[in-house]
Amino acid sequence: MNDLLLTGQLRALRQPPPDNGFEARLQLALVSEAQALRAPNVVVPFRSARRLQRWGARIGLGTALALGASAAAAAAGGIWAFVASQAEPVVSPSAAPVLEQGGTRRAQRTAPVVSSPEPTPPEQPVLAEPEAAPLPELSPPTVTPAGGVEHKAIRAAAPGRAERLPARQTRPQPEGLVPFELPRPAGAVSAVPGASAARPSTPAAGRGTPASAAERRALPQLPARAEQQPGRPERAERDKKEKDKKEPPGREIARERSLDKADRGLERAKEARERNNNKK
């Protein structure tokens, strides 16, 4: 079959389709469709209902999100508080870490702070014996002219500390050798046993880190553990002496009087007891 014949055959297919009432059915269908299109519009209530549903869904979703967010925040806060309470150890005065022997940052926070004009570099612990360093302490309360009681912080006296420093630092250097100490590099770990290796030393720049041992010796020291450790008679005696020295005479007299009163009361009580026994 060539193209012409095929074309002729295809053109021959262009015949009117069988008439089976298609036009009449189409007319009926079109009329009914037109009537359906002209029907009164009853979509408005449906639209309003849809709008209400939409807004209700939005409000509900927003409320659920807000409640969920606040619940999540509350849960996170509770967990944080629990973890923080578990991780925080109970700090007793006797167990308070001393800065000289190296401690963690938390120990630095919990240790009694003495105001000092110069910042104490935590990354340069002084290699001092615990009992050697004269420790700062509170002065006896002084009565201010206004009638209040005031405590003054007394910093440990710098003179005389050199003698109590460890022998390694006070050992006389051989002749010809200049004592020299390199500044401790950033990140160096303290040589004192027990010092926390986890505490990184901050860069020395800008912190006033002393470069030599002499400078370190001259720095004020924070209260040491020696002050808080019991069973050190020398220390107690020395403290007592210092207190006695600095106590005003009037107060001492008052104390003696009160002691006398107490003794007299005791004596009276004794006598009364003896009298009762005698009566019996």
Next chain:
Amino acid sequence: MFQKAQAGDPLAFQELIRPHLDSVRRFVFSLSKNWQDADDIAQEALIKAFRAFPTFDGRASLSTWLYTVARSASIDWHRSRLGQAAQRENPLESTHPASLPRPDDACCQQQQSERLWQAIQGLDERQRVPLVLYEIEGLSYDEIAAIEGVPVGTIRSRISRARQELRGQFAEELPVSGVRGGEPGELAELERSYG
């Protein structure tokens, strides 16, 4: 009448589309299997066209627009459950020439047309639609390209492929010298008309 039809007058719309009814029905028949399904699809397509007629802006011709709507309706119908059920009930017969009645047995033009329709309906749809619209309905390449939404060159190639397939199917049965049912001068007239 055009304005009335756009205003929603069904009778005006029917009068407007009356010249194109047969073409639309034939076109839909080429996409279906029998005239009953074709009429159902065509009616559905024309109702859709009536609904959408207010949006018809007249950029394309009315016939082109109706073919587009009819093609979409045919696709929708075949995708619907109704169309799938009809396909199950009346599976498409094999259009291979071997299964068709022999031309020796069918000596009338009606049988020849039916065989050709069956062969056309056996073509791939991408080739069938351009072939029907070009060869049977007489649309131009541009109009077919607008209906199909493809370039004109694609339409040309699809028509060429469809013709080649039809020629291959009928090569053994309809030799050039043995056109049955044709008068001796008919071939010469065809050659003269198609130049």
